[in-house]
Amino acid sequence: MARPAASERPGHPRRTGGRIRSQDAHDDVLRAAVEILEEVGYGGVTIEGVAARSGVAKSTIYRWWTSKAALVMDAYGKIVAGRMPRPDTGTVADDLTDFVAELYRVADYPLRGKALRGLMAEAQLDPAFEESFRSWVQSRRDVVAGLLIRGIDRGELDADLDLDHAVDLVFGPFWYRLLVGHVALDAAQARGHVDRLLQGLRHPPEQ
Amino acid sequence: MARPAASERPGHPRRTGGRIRSQDAHDDVLRAAVEILEEVGYGGVTIEGVAARSGVAKSTIYRWWTSKAALVMDAYGKIVAGRMPRPDTGTVADDLTDFVAELYRVADYPLRGKALRGLMAEAQLDPAFEESFRSWVQSRRDVVAGLLIRGIDRGELDADLDLDHAVDLVFGPFWYRLLVGHVALDAAQARGHVDRLLQGLRHPPEQ
Amino acid sequence: MARPAASERPGHPRRTGGRIRSQDAHDDVLRAAVEILEEVGYGGVTIEGVAARSGVAKSTIYRWWTSKAALVMDAYGKIVAGRMPRPDTGTVADDLTDFVAELYRVADYPLRGKALRGLMAEAQLDPAFEESFRSWVQSRRDVVAGLLIRGIDRGELDADLDLDHAVDLVFGPFWYRLLVGHVALDAAQARGHVDRLLQGLRHPPEQ
Amino acid sequence: MARPAASERPGHPRRTGGRIRSQDAHDDVLRAAVEILEEVGYGGVTIEGVAARSGVAKSTIYRWWTSKAALVMDAYGKIVAGRMPRPDTGTVADDLTDFVAELYRVADYPLRGKALRGLMAEAQLDPAFEESFRSWVQSRRDVVAGLLIRGIDRGELDADLDLDHAVDLVFGPFWYRLLVGHVALDAAQARGHVDRLLQGLRHPPEQ
DNA sequence: AATTAATCGAGACGGTACGTCTGGTCTTAGA
DNA sequence: TCTAAGACCAGACGTACCGTCTCGATTAATT
Known part of the structure; x- marks a missing residue:
């Protein structure tokens, strides 16, 4: 009764008995x-x-x-899934502000930053891990891409915005500072980051 | 009297013998x-x-x-010291183009990129290494800062340019792509990178 | 039924899992x-x-x-346990002859003698080893003591024989020659050794 | 040419130039x-x-x-040269008593015993050392042989005494106890040792 | 109830590299 | 030419984890 099927997915060999996973x-x-x-x-x-x-x-x-x-x-x-914000305030500016603010909040939890850096490091050293790390990174990029797309849909951003590049502008500077540490990360930097970001998105290179 | 002194620097222990380092x-x-x-x-x-x-x-x-x-x-x-370009062409645009082009050239030598990534990784994992890595990073940042300053001196760039941030814009996106690998690095990306860079430097955020 | 126990011996820690020792x-x-x-x-x-x-x-x-x-x-x-004779011929003379003969047989196997000397040496240098070496030595002394006691029981030897000293007379000269090497060990020496030994045991010091 | 010196004798280091040995x-x-x-x-x-x-x-x-x-x-x-007694009292019994008493005196200086044991150990492990150790041992055996010969000359001992074996009886038990440690060495044992020794020397095996 | 099968714990296994240590050789500077 | 200093090669030390592999004991689902 009530077999919840545990973690059973099609394609898997149908269990015929055995102790269930603890x-x-x-x-x-x-x-x-x-x-x-x-x-x-x-x-x-x-x-x-x-x-x-x-x-x-x-x-x-x-x-x-x-x-x-x-x-x-x-x-x-x-564990940190719940920490990733998926803001939907109605404007790109506020969505980005929320998202980036949360990003920089690791600065307040040094161990969280340490963990992030360690994962990035391992991704460089262990090819087997690279992939799963990248897919985690991608899931976060997707969130940002999503809010940018909503911005485009609302007419706040240009329709021909280079999404990949725009997302790079969200994460790139953050990661660079987190990893290199030439300037200590600080939650207050989030504001400047978002400002420059919006500035860049609204005044794209002419070429 | 009769100070022998030879090649003696203050602070160093006075050598009195011993096989010299090979x-x-x-x-x-x-x-x-x-x-x-x-x-x-x-x-x-x-x-x-x-x-x-x-x-x-x-x-x-x-x-x-x-x-x-x-x-x-x-x-x-x-070993790679010789590979780091120190361009001085006369214009910021060309200097940056040269520098960034060399940066992206690692894309043509996968092992060089692998080495770079490994060093960045180790800097995250080994606190003892962090410092020496950072000083190496800084030496490269200094080169870029130098060419930007020359640009300011020549009036090509605003005098109140935030140097640290500008240098971040040179290295940040490069490292981010190198490390995350969501988009394969490609020497051809150097051009776009420089263009956006110059665009950003000339149209700084108003606020 | 019901008792799992398997191969469980008193005093031994009850196995609770784990690969068995190879x-x-x-x-x-x-x-x-x-x-x-x-x-x-x-x-x-x-x-x-x-x-x-x-x-x-x-x-x-x-x-x-x-x-x-x-x-x-x-x-x-x-490995050499099997080599140690435990003679029980019925007379002390023959028992000793057998035992000592085997003792001097190392002379025919130089490497065996070398090993013995090395063990004795290590016992001198490594306190941690001293004890286990001594207990090995003792196990061999016990064999000799045993055959002497049987001799006493049979009336072949005096009841007030100093056992410790008697055993010393069996091993002492052997070890001394083995270690000092002033005279090369030779299986033929066993006979003389036993003769002197029996002589000494039968004519103990008057005092 | 003709460097004689090598292991020069005290006093005259026949110098041919260069810094003198300190x-x-x-x-x-x-x-x-x-x-x-x-x-x-x-x-x-x-x-x-x-x-x-x-x-x-x-x-x-x-x-x-x-x-x-x-x-x-x-x-x-x-250093210990001075410690080796060369008794010449006039009787074998007293000479032996003196010599053996000094032998067992190491028991009062544990470190001296430790040193002796270490040297014996090294002689087993290092063939290069074996020889010089043996010659040192021999020099001590010679002292004992000497006093025994004087005993023979005086008629105290049999002329056909097996000298080598007799000397073994002096050193063998001592070394055996020193090395094996089954019984702690004790200066008081010297007396019993000498008694048995003299007993043995006076009642040699008949055969 | 008995059978079957996958899970669990425990922990031994062959390995790799670590960073340390000692021994004996070699090469310098200075007396 | 000697001493003192100390860098050099060589290689064993004992440790930490790795990822794999038995084991015996549990625990469901299927007969």
């Missing part, structure tokens, strides 16, 4: 991963450490995540 | 490091590997470099 | 250790070398033996 | 070696340590002594 173990792993991540940064996360803290066997972790990177991405993605 | 060993290490770096990327560089390829003892490497990161940064910095 | 790996390590020991002597034994020859990972060796000394003692003790 | 350095090295030897045992002696304590360069030490073993043997031999 949700507790799953959650414990993610929780431990995030804890360690925010404590000692990405470099400090080890599968052994996660296993030890969560009380879940290493083999169980490897059964469900292909790599440390996949695990951290999963953990971080789920 | 330049060969030093060079061999750097060469091996760059070779491995460009072959298998930063993640593939190991002190053991560098020692093996260079024929220099591990302990000797550790004597002169505190970490893999310091070694690679040193090696990469020295 | 007997092959264990044996391979001991075998390799003895081989190397008898080839190049104790000084030439290294954990790295044992790992390489046995095909067992270094970490596995360290998991089971705390030091090179513990490993070698274990290996040598087990 | 007697201070030489002495300092020996002194430091013995100090360390008696502090932490043979195993704790390192050329580096001796160099550090004596203030003499490592290379200088290596110039004059081929190995740690040679150094320690030299140092120990010279």
Whole structure:
């Protein structure tokens, strides 16, 4: 009765029995991963450490995540999912302001910034992780692209706006400062960033 | 009396003997490091590997470099120093064009891009390396700042230009694309980048 | 039924899971250790070398033996256990003859003598090893003490024989010649040794 | 041509030019070696340590002594030379009593025993050292042989006494107990040792 | 109820690279 | 030519994690 089908998707071999996956173990792993991540940064996360803290066997972790990177991405993605704003205020200016403000808020949570930087780093070092990281990045780009499109639809922005480039202008400077650290990130920078952004979007290069 | 002094600098411990440092060993290490770096990327560089390829003892490497990161940064910095253009054509537009064109040229040498990405990654993971990486980044920022200042002196650019931000506009988008890879880097993008850049520099936000 | 227990022996910690220890790996390590020991002597034994020859990972060796000394003692003790005679011919004279003859037989196997000397040496240099070496020595002394006691029981030897000293007379001269090497060891010396020994045991000091 | 000198004799370093060998350095090295030897045992002696304590360069030490073993043997031999008794009381019994008593006196100086054991150990492990150790051992055996011969000459001992074996009886049990440690060495044991010894020498095996 | 099958924990396994250490050699400057 | 200093090669040390692999014990779904 009431088989909720767990995580059953078509194409998967139809289960005929067997112990079902432990949700507790799953959650414990993610929780431990995030804890360690925010404590000692990405470099400090080890599968052994996660296993030890969560009380879940290493083999169980490897059964469900292909790599440390996949695990951290999963953990971080789920935990911070709620943090990604999807503003829809009615004007592009306010939408961008909300979004970018949230972006710069990592400055107030150093460990969150550390985690982000670690994920970006791992994406450079581990080709297997690159893809899943990129898809996470893309999901955030899509949110921004969406609000820009709404702006175009409302006539606030030019119809021939180069979306990809515009989105680059949202994330590029943020990431650059976050990673290089030549200037400390500061939530107050968000305002300047948005201003320049809107300025650029409204006065596109003539050529 | 009879101060021998020789090549003595204040603050340095007075040398009284001892085998002098082997330049060969030093060079061999750097060469091996760059070779491995460009072959298998930063993640593939190991002190053991560098020692093996260079024929220099591990302990000797550790004597002169505190970490893999310091070694690679040193090696990469020295070897590629010659690659960094310091254009001085007479106009900001041409200077920037030259500089940015060289920047995007890494797209033609995938291993060079891989190396760059690896260094950026390590800077995120290893606090000890962060600093030396940042100083290398800064040295490149300084070149760009220099050509911008010459532009201001010649009246090509506004005197109240925010230099830091302007330099961000040179490197930010480049790094973002290099790291995230949502769009493959392409030397042809250099032109568009410079155009937008000049556009932005000449039409700064009003406010 | 119901009792799982399986192969459970009192005193042993109840197994709660985990891959069972590989007997092959264990044996391979001991075998390799003895081989190397008898080839190049104790000084030439290294954990790295044992790992390489046995095909067992270094970490596995360290998991089971705390030091090179513990490993070698274990290996040598087990492997040569079969070589230690426990004669019980019915007379002390014959028992001693058998035992001592086997003792001097190392003279025919130079590598075995080398190994023995190396173990004695290490016992001097490494306090951690001293104890396990001594317990091995003691196990051999016990065999000799046993045959002497049987001799006493049969009335062949005096009841107030100083056992410790008597056993010293069996091993002392042997070890001294083995270690100092002022006279080459020779299996033929066993006879003279036993004769003097019996002579001494039957004509104890009057005092 | 015709460099005789090599291991020159004190006083006349027949110099042909160049800086004269420093007697201070030489002495300092020996002194430091013995100090360390008696502090932490043979195993704790390192050329580096001796160099550090004596203030003499490592290379200088290596110039004059081929190995740690040679150094320690030299140092120990010279320093303890004065300790080796050469009794000549007029009777074998007293001569032996004196000699053996001194032998067991190491029991009162644990570090001296430790040093002795270390030297014996090294002789097992380092073939290069074996020879010089053996010659030191022989010099002590010669002293004992000498007093036994005087005993024979005086008619106290049988003329056909097996000298080598008799000397073994002096040193063998001592070394065995010193090395194996199954019974702690004790100066009081000297008396029993000598008694048994004399007993054995006077009642040799009939055969 | 019995069977079947996938899960779980525990932890041993072969590996790689780490950064440290000691030993013995070599090369310089200065006496 | 010697001493002192110290850089050099060589290679073993013991540690940390890696990702894989048995194990025995659980837990459902299917017979």
